[in-house]
Amino acid sequence: MERLKMTTPLVEMDGDEMTRILWQQIKEELLEPYIDLKTEYYDLGLPERERTGDQVTIAAAEANKRYGVAVKCATITPNAQRVEEYGLSQMWKSPNGTIRAILDGTVFRSPIMVKGLYPVVKNWKAPITIARHAFGDVYKAAEYQVPGPGTAELVFTGEDGQVSRQLIHRFDGPGVLQGQFNLEASIRSFAHSCFQFALDTKQDLWFATKDTISKQYDHTFKDVFAEVFAVEYAEQFEKAGIEYFYTLIDDAVARVIRSKGGFIWACKNYDGDVMSDMVSTAFGSLAMMTSVLVSPDGNYEYEAAHGTVTQHYYRHRKGEQVSTNPMATLFAWTGALAKRGELDALPELAAFAKKLEQAAIDTIESGVMTGDLVGLWEGDVPARKVTGLEFLQAIRARL
Ligand code: NAP
Ligand code: MG
Numbered sequence: 001m002e003r004l005k006m007t008t009p010l011v012e013m014d015g016d017e018m019t020r021i022l023w024q025q026i027k028e029e030l031l032e033p034y035i036d037l038k039t040e041y042y043d044l045g046l047p048e049r050e051r052t053g054d055q056v057t058i059a060a061a062e063a064n065k066r067y068g069v070a071v072k073c074a075t076i077t078p079n080a081q082r083v084e085e086y087g088l089s090q091m092w093k094s095p096n097g098t099i100r101a102i103l104d105g106t107v108f109r110s111p112i113m114v115k116g117l118y119p120v121v122k123n124w125k126a127p128i129t130i131a132r133h134a135f136g137d138v139y140k141a142a143e144y145q146v147p148g149p150g151t152a153e154l155v156f157t158g159e160d161g162q163v164s165r166q167l168i169h170r171f172d173g174p175g176v177l178q179g180q181f182n183l184e185a186s187i188r189s190f191a192h193s194c195f196q197f198a199l200d201t202k203q204d205l206w207f208a209t210k211d212t213i214s215k216q217y218d219h220t221f222k223d224v225f226a227e228v229f230a231v232e233y234a235e236q237f238e239k240a241g242i243e244y245f246y247t248l249i250d251d252a253v254a255r256v257i258r259s260k261g262g263f264i265w266a267c268k269n270y271d272g273d274v275m276s277d278m279v280s281t282a283f284g285s286l287a288m289m290t291s292v293l294v295s296p297d298g299n300y301e302y303e304a305a306h307g308t309v310t311q312h313y314y315r316h317r318k319g320e321q322v323s324t325n326p327m328a329t330l331f332a333w334t335g336a337l338a339k340r341g342e343l344d345a346l347p348e349l350a351a352f353a354k355k356l357e358q359a360a361i362d363t364i365e366s367g368v369m370t371g372d373l374v375g376l377w378e379g380d381v382p383a384r385k386v387t388g389l390e391f392l393q394a395i396r397a398r399l
Contacts (some may be wrong), residue, residue, distance in 0.1 A: 003036040004352055007344045008068045010336055012039035013095075013301075015073030016046055017308035018316060022326040022388055023073045026159045026333060029392040030356060030399070035337070035349070036112075040067065044095050046076045046086050057095045061102035068343060069337035071220055072099075072303040076310075079086065095304075100134055105295040106184075106193035107132050108264065109276050109305050111283035112290060112327055114364045116379025118263075120282045124263030128279050131197065132272025133190040136182035139269055146175040154179070180217070187221055191228040192296035197245070199236055204243045207266040208252035222246060222266065229367075278306065285371050287325035292335060302335040304328030323371035324388040330360055359399040368394045 014023060031037055049056055064070040076082055077094040100107070110129040111119075125276035146152070152168040168177070198205040207225055209218035229237075229244050237244060247255070249271060256265060256279075267275055280289045289305035305328060312322040334353040341350030365380035366371065370391055377383040386394065 001032070002339050003034060004338065004349050005036050005346075006038040006349065007346065008067055008069075008340060009038045009040045010165045010340055011060060011067050011070035011301075012041045012311050013044045013060050013070060013072040013075075014041065015044055015308060016076040017074075017076065017310055017313035018322070018324050019074040019304070019306075019308045019329055020045060021313075021316070022324060022329050023390055025389050026326060029332065029396050031333065031337075032291060033396075034217065034352060034399075044075050045087075046072070046078065046082070046092075049095070050086065050088050051076075053089075054092045054098070057092075057098045057104065059098045061220075064099065064200060064299055065101060065295075068299050069336050069339050070299075071303040071332050072301055074304055074306060074308045076308055083158070092171075099301060100293060103293060103295040103301065104189050104297055105134075105299070105301070106190050107134055107291060108197055109291045111280060111281065112331055112362050113283070113290045114288075114363070116365055116372060117284050117288070117376050118378055119284065121257060123258065124261040124283070126260060127200075128259075129197075129264045130272055130279055131190075131194050131264055131266040132276060133187070133267065134272075135186045135190075135269065135270050137180050137269040138178070140181065142179040143176040146171050146177055149173055150169070152177050158161040160184070182217075182220075184224065188228060188322075189223045189296040190266070191225045193294045194225075194264065195233040195237075196296070196298065197294050198242060198244070198264055199233070199240055201264070201290070202240055202242060204245060204263040205266060206245050206252060206255075206263055206387050208247050208249040208271075209268055210249050212248060218268075225266075230353070284376050285325070285372050286328075288326050288327055289332045290335065293350040300336070300339050302332040302339075304332055321387055323385055325370040325372050326388050326392060327364075331357060332394075345349055356395070356399060360395050363391065363395045363398055366398075 014020060040063055042056055044057055044060060074322050075095045078088055078091045083091055106268045108129050108131050110127045113127055139271045142205040151170050153165050154168055156164045194205055209221045269357065280286060286306045291305040292305050293301040309324050312324045318324045338350045338353035341353065367379060367383050367388055368391065369383055370388060371385050374383045374385050
């Protein structure tokens with residue numbers, strides 16, 4: 001068989017531990033036999049980040065900006081234990097944080113749905129994608145433990161010397177204080193990424209904040225979204241037959257639970273942090289959750305939502321057979337290949353990516369799956385537990 005050709009390289013970001021093993025297996029079993037794979041390879045595994053003083057992460061993110069589409073393996077974010085385990089010279093920053101800062105993107109997370117694995121919420125028939133604004137608010141706040149009686153004020157000093165001062169509270173005993181901020185430019189980028197992703201995937205976009213209580217802060221988010229939509233996207237949305245819908249966060253939460261799914265839910269930073277854990281748990285397994293970082297100028301970085309599955313890796317190193325689910329990592333590859341196919345006008349490449357996804361879904365629906373899914377299985381055929389590699393081989397047989 002002649003292998004499919006690519007024109008522009010994909011930026012390939014390799015990673016760590018169990019997912020690094022799955023990464024290689026996915027390429028060998030399901031990609032290289034069918035595609036003349038063209039990638040620009042960056043090793044984001046922890047040893048290489050240490051060797052290059054983390055320059056490899058920055059170079060990979062720059063390449064992502066140059067070529068537009070990247071696929072990333074899960075990577076270790078070092079903590080004190082990892083510094084010892086890998087003999088690190090310093091506690092390198094989270095690669096995802098570094099890449100996100102360089103691309104200025106928004107993260108979209110969606111579940112892969114399969115017949116036989118049902119969400120806890122019975123009426124959810126289609127995926128719900130969470131778009132989390134990953135900048136500012138409580139994550140960059142200044143905090144203070146108020147020791148006793150005193151006055152707290154909010155003070156802003158302009159470059160021109162103008163001072164704005166307002167009373168927060170007169171404390172007559174101990175308490176706590178917090179100062180949050182966000183940037184209009186960041187909110188604007190967030191809005192563009194969300195509207196573009198909605199157009200890309202032809203899904204409605206919902207956005208919600210607490211603007212009735214937070215009349216300046218949250219209301220700014222609402223206003224920026226409304227303005228960006230009216231000026232740049234309203235017409236395109238109408239043509240695509242999709243909607244932008246704003247509501248209060250309380251109302252959104254209730255509507256999401258009653259919905260059929262099939263839309264994008266844009267969330268402020270904290271709401272997205274909390275709601276993405278709730279939505280992904282309700283959909284089933286973290287191993288079935290995909291993630292894509294979209295920048296406002298149209299760069300894409302595809303990955304799995306889960307980590308490097310350390311516990312499985314340690315058991316694998318002891319020679320045990322482990323059953324790690326490669327679905328989300330495989331879908332990172334198919335997402336990236338389909339996007340490359342779309343951008344380079346290579347319909348066969350995009351079509352292959354869709355067939356590969358279908359073969360993977362069909363494999364699970366036929367009862368062949370990794371251990372994490374067996375306990376959740378409600379299909380008609382009995383579930384058969386296989387290793388990650390056996391699962392990939394079953395997909396290949398079906399493909
Ligand atoms: P994790 O790797 O997501 O794994 C947590 C647990 O979830 C696993 O022990 C496993 O449960 C289950 N699980 C996750 N993915 C699975 C899969 N594909 N197949 C089967 N089971 C799966 O999270 P973690 O253990 O907290 O973090 C491990 C490392 O990953 C850390 O060093 C962290 O820094 C890094 N991390 C990276 C990213 C990223 O690069 N995007 C994201 C998160 C974490 P059982 O053990 O019960 O089977
Ligand atoms: Mg969280």
